[in-house]
Ligand SMILES: C[S@@+](CC[C@H](N)C(=O)[O-])C[C@H]1O[C@@H](n2cnc3c(N)ncnc32)[C@H](O)[C@@H]1O
C-alpha cells in the first residue's frame with residue numbers, strides 16, 4: 001500500500017508498524033516531528049504504551065475476564081495493536097481516529113500484523129464512537145483515552161461506554177494548565193485551582209483524578225485510582241470504574257484541597273468538596289495558597305502495582321530498566337505522604353548548598369520520619385516531616 005507521505009516500518013513490543021518517517025517533516029530545528037506529520041506517531045511515548053500493556057495485563061489477571069478494548073484516538077494504531085497482541089485474553093480491540101490518513105495507516109498495520117480478526121478500525125469522532133457503545137452489553141472493558149492535550153472532553157462518553165468494574169486510562173498532555181502556568185484554563189477545563197509549586201506534577205494528577213471522580217459521580221459511578229505517574233510532558237492515570245451511588249459518594253469523600261505556604265514550604269491537605277477555606281500557615285503565619293478541589297486519596301494502589309511489577313518480570317520490553325525503575329519508585333510512593341519537597345528549589349530559596357536527596361532522606365529517617373524518593377522528580381522527597389524539619393535536614397543542622 002502506498003501513502004501520500006513518507007513512512008517507515010518500526011518495531012515496538014511485539015508489533016511492526018508503518019509510521020510517518022518523522023525526520024521528513026522536520027524542516028527546521030524547532031519543528032517537532034510528531035506534530036508535523038500527517039498522522040500522529042510519537043516514539044517517545046513507547047514507555048507509556050509499554051506501561052499500558054502492563055496495566056491492562058495486571059487488570060486482566062486480577063479479574064480473570066476476557067477484554068474488549070477501545071482506543072478512540074489511535075493515530076497509526078500502534079497502541080491498540082500492541083494491546084491486541086501482547087495482553088492475554090483480549091477478545092476484540094476497536095481502534096478509531098478522526099483523521100482519514102491515520103485510519104488508512106492503521107488498517108495497513110492491522111493487516112501487516114495479521115490482526116484482522118481481532119482488531120477493527122473506525123473513522124469518527126471519539127465521542128460519537130463511545131456513545132454508540134454506551135448501550136448495555138455493547139460496552140468496553142478498557143478504554144484508553146490518549147488525546148492531544150486534555151482528556152476532559154471525552155470523559156463523559158468514556159464513562160458511559162465502560163462496563164462496571166472496568167478500567168479507564170487517561171493521558172493528559174496539557175501540563176501548562178494543570179501545573180498552574182495557565183491558571184484560568186485549568187479552572188475552565190478541570191474545574192479546579194492549580195498551584196505552581198515544586199510538586200505541581202502530583203497536583204496535576206490529583207486535579208485530573210478529581211475531575212474524573214466528579215464527572216463519574218453524575219452517573220452514580222465511583223472511581224478508584226489504581227496507578228498514575230508523570231513523565232516528561234504528560235500525566236497518566238489508570239482508574240477502576242465501579243457502578244453505584246455509594247461508590248460515587250465514597251469517591252467524593254476523597255476530594256479535598258492542598259494548602260501551600262510559599263513562605264516556608266509548609267503544606268497540608270483538608271477534605272471537603274465545596275469549601276475553599278483559606279488558612280494561615282501554622283509554621284510561619286503567612287496566608288497559604290490553595291489548590292483544588294483535588295483527589296487527596298492514594299494515587300497508586302499497592303496491590304495493582306504489585307501485579308504490574310510481576311507482569312514486568314514476565315514480559316519482554318526493550319525499556320525494561322526504565323520500567324522497573326519507575327515501578328520500584330512507585331512501590332515506595334504508594335503509601336507515602338501527600339505532596340513532595342523539592343530539595344533543589346528549597347536550597348535555591350534558602351541560599352543553601354544542595355545535598356544529595358538521599359542524604360536528606362537518611363537524615364529524616366534518622367529522626368524517625370518517613371521519607372522516600374519520588375518518580376516525579378529526582379530532587380523530590382516525600383515525607384511526613386514538617387517543612388522546618390526538612391530545612392534542618394537539608395542544612396544538616398541536626
Ligand atoms: C496523541 S494522538 C494518539 C496517539 C496514539 N494513541 C498512540 O499511542 O500512538 C491523538 C489522536 O487523536 C486524534 N483525534 C483528535 N481529535 C479526535 C476526535 N475528536 N475523535 C477521534 N480522534 C481524534 C488525532 O487525529 C490523533 O491521531
Ligand SMILES: [Zn+2]
Nearest residue numbers: 261264281284
Ligand atoms: Zn509558612
